[in-house]
Amino acid sequence: MTPNDDLSSKRERELLAGFVLGDLSAEELQEFSESNEIRRQEDDLFRLEQTAAAVLLVNRMKTTDDMPASLRRRIQTQAEPQLQLNATAESRTDINISPRTLPDRRLSTREVFAWFVAAASLLVACSLWFSNGATSSAVSLAQARDALKRQASDLIEVAWAPGTSPFKEKVAGDVVWSNLGQNGFMRFVGMPVNDPTVEQYQLWIIDPERDDEPIDGGVFDITSTDECLVEINAKLRVDRPVAFAVTIEKPGGVVVSTQERLPLLASVK
Amino acid sequence: MSQSGEKSILERIASGDQQAVSDCLDRYGRLVWFLATRYNKRHADAEDATQEIFMEIWKNSGRFQSTLGSEETFITMIARRRLIDRCRRASVQPETMQLTADDAELSDLYVEDQAELTDEAMKASECLRKLSEEQHQVITLSIQQGVSHDGISRKLGMPLGTVKSYARRALLQLRDCMSRTVMVLNAAEGNVR
Structure with missing residues (x-):
């Protein structure tokens, strides 16, 4: 290792911390995202x-105080559908949306934030824990x-309908969503x-009761024109969606x- | 699964046991609520955060492995990361309760009984003692009290760059110290390959 290598890895450790x-x-986020080394630092x-x-x-x-009883009740109610899903699929290893991969090109600061919120948060932070939890019953x-x-x-x-800039060919399909779950x-x-x-698809959940800005529902790729399923990965709690x-x-x-390129829209009646 | 063959709370949640939700809230509800209120001044925000954290816990329960750490640490990691992400999204630093000049000392009055600490927390406690006084003070305020680095800078009259530097180096030293402690314990138990 050269002294420069040592300095570089010291800086990366500092950024990780x-x-x-x-x-x-x-500026540090930008530096962090542009470091190739960071991709090898999940551990x-x-x-x-x-x-x-x-x-x-x-x-x-x-x-410390207990949480309010009303909050506890809401959490318990909200847990029910998820627990039912857990019971159906004891391991959800392959149905958790894949964390976004860090794009190769240079990112703007805002994009870096988006990436960190989505990928470098829970899934990457817990990747070692998580990756060791793989089972065969997925x-x-x-x-x-x-x-x-x-x-x-x-x-x-x-169902999906054409958006403000529709695809040339009709795309079929739908969205299923549970607020409770x-x-x-x-x-x-x-x-x-x-x-x-070059580009990726991104889902947005429009929920005026929650926020004026649409909620990020996750970035995803389509690898086939056959039927594709993608799990929604909402970054905020969704209260009452009016459209996807x-x-x-x-x-x-x-x-x-x-929203310059918005090919698909699914409005909740 | 534990050595006794009994399923942990998170394992029960992963298998869909609804009763485990109550057990989880009984055991960890206070911890998550404490963290949520520490990072959110507004009651409604703390409630939102708590709901989001538990939803993450239900979803990720199947990924928990007791060999890699305790349930409490797993839950704290999820909670802490979710709270930091919420703050980042809102572009605000964690808002905390008003601290007095003696916060670091006062907090010792409320320390959990050492016997109740998890293995990881015990190791962290030992390693914290090895930090310099300044590093100890900064990392304690940052992680344990949830005070922003701006706030620490004002409180201690230290330049922001120095606060960041102390905090980051302290965390790295703690990580190294905790890894060494694990190796020593493994060696003592004859688990080193």
Whole structure:
């Protein structure tokens, strides 16, 4: 190792620690995202997250309040559909949406934030823990979607319709979503295959009760024009969705879409 | 699964046992609520955060492996990361309760009984003692008290860059120290390959 290599890895370790502490500046985030080395640091990231959690547990207060009873009831109600899904699929290893891969091209600061929120948060932070949890009893996306349709008492099911900039050929399919379970799936038939190094699809959930800005529902790729299923990965809790929209964005997705290319829309009646 | 063959709470949740939800809330509800209120000043935001954290826990329960750490650490990791992401999305630093000049000392009055700490927390406690006074103070305020680095800078009269530097190096040292502790314990138990 040369002295320069050592300096470089020291800087990357510092940036990793800053990320775990949540104190990276916009410039540091940019630097962090442009480091090829970072792609090989998931193990370190996991250990630092685990260290921070352990430090937090050393000194937590002994006498803290219980959460409000009404909140506890809501959490219990919200858990029911998810637990039903868990029962159907004891391991959800292959139905959790794949974390976004870090795009190869340079990213804007806003895109870096989008990527970190989506990928470098839970899934990457816990990747070591998670990757070791793989089992052979994983169910398919289709089975998980079927289970949601059978079990969710508040199921929303809406068909895709052309958006403001439709595809040349009609795309069929639908969205299924459960507010209680906070999960759902998109189904596409005849959707154009995208080149992830050039552009990616991104789902947006429009929920005016929750926020004026649409909620990011996850970046995804389509690899076949046959039927494709994609699990929705909402970054915020969805209260009352009125529509689901698919836009075409730069690799890695964006935090706020200009909606210049919005080929598909599914409106909740 | 534990050595006794009894399923952990998270394993029961992963297998769809509805009763495990109540058990999880009984055991970890206070911890998550404490963290949510620490990071959110507004009650409604703390409630939203708590709901989001538990939804993540239900969804990811199948990924928990007791060989890699305790349930409490797993849940704290999910909670902490979700809370930091929420703050980042909102482009605000965690808002915390107003701290007095003696916060670091006062917090010791509320420390959990050491016997109740998880293995990871015990190791962290030992490793914290090995930090310099400044590093200890900064990392304690940052992680345990949830004070932003701006806030620490104001409180301690330290330049922001110095605070960041102390915090990051302290976390890296803690990580290294905890790894060494694991190796020593493994060696003592004859588990080293």
